[in-house]
Amino acid sequence: MKEYLKKxxxxxxxxxxxxxxACFFLLREPEKPAADPMLFSTQSSxxxxxxxxxxxxxxxxxxxxKKTGMYxxxxxxxLMDAIDLAGGFTxxxxxxxxxFSKLLTDQEIIYVPKAGExxxxxxxTAQQPAGTTSSGSDKKININTADANQLQELSGIGEKKAxxxxxxxxxxxxxxxxxxxxKVSGIGEKTLENLKESITI
Numbered sequence: 001m002k003e004y005l006k007k008x009x010x011x012x013x014x015x016x017x018x019x020x021x022a023c024f025f026l027l028r029e030p031e032k033p034a035a036d037p038m039l040f041s042t043q044s045s046x047x048x049x050x051x052x053x054x055x056x057x058x059x060x061x062x063x064x065x066k067k068t069g070m071y072x073x074x075x076x077x078x079l080m081d082a083i084d085l086a087g088g089f090t091x092x093x094x095x096x097x098x099x100f101s102k103l104l105t106d107q108e109i110i111y112v113p114k115a116g117e118x119x120x121x122x123x124x125t126a127q128q129p130a131g132t133t134s135s136g137s138d139k140k141i142n143i144n145t146a147d148a149n150q151l152q153e154l155s156g157i158g159e160k161k162a163x164x165x166x167x168x169x170x171x172x173x174x175x176x177x178x179x180x181x182x183k184v185s186g187i188g189e190k191t192l193e194n195l196k197e198s199i200t201i
Contacts, residue, residue, distance in 0.1 A: 059104055061086040063112035064093035077104050083112070090114075105145050107174055140200040143181060144174040154198055156191050175201050 057073050059082050066087030073082060080100040089095060092114040104110075141150055143165060151162035161184070168184045175181065178199055182192050 057104065057106035059107070060109045061112075062109065064090045064114045065112055066090055073104055078102060079104060079110060082110055105147060107169065108145050140198055142201065143178070143199050144169065144201050155194055157195075161186050177201065 057075060058070055059073055060070050061082055062068050065083060066089075068086065071082060071085040073085070078100065079098065079102040082104060083089065083098075083100075089112065094113050094115040094117065097113055141154060143151070148159070148162040148166060151157050151165055152159060157165075164184050164186060165181070169175070172183075178196060178201060179192065181187055181195070181199070182189060
């Protein structure tokens, strides 16, 4: 064996090389996977959606329900959810006039008519059967219930003024007359005059 090693001395280096290689692989820290930007984007989106879904709104439920009154809801709830909060329909309710799947908005009035009943003139929203919306070229925007996108459909109302209108509602409650719109910062008599034919309360 000694003569063999003398003849091939480089064989002595093989165990040393193998031992060094083994130590290198055992002691090396595992590489951390690169962060996936799409993952962070998705998580951020989920967080924003969660926060918006927790926003508290209020609706006023009237008519043929067991417990009329104002109820707290969250964004994304539908008309049937509000009916459930009000204890459900009474036996006299005309459920055929109710759109169960309608998405609710803040400060919305929900009126459930009785069978054969004419809708009382509470306001433009309540004059329609629960869960329906007006249509046609004469449709007016309710400044008490419209969201920011709907308000921006009005002439002269941009993103900032729409936000100011919503802020005013949150701090002072619903508008009692269309003229109250001038109490919102940046909206004067001239703007109101241009909007009168397009808005309601």
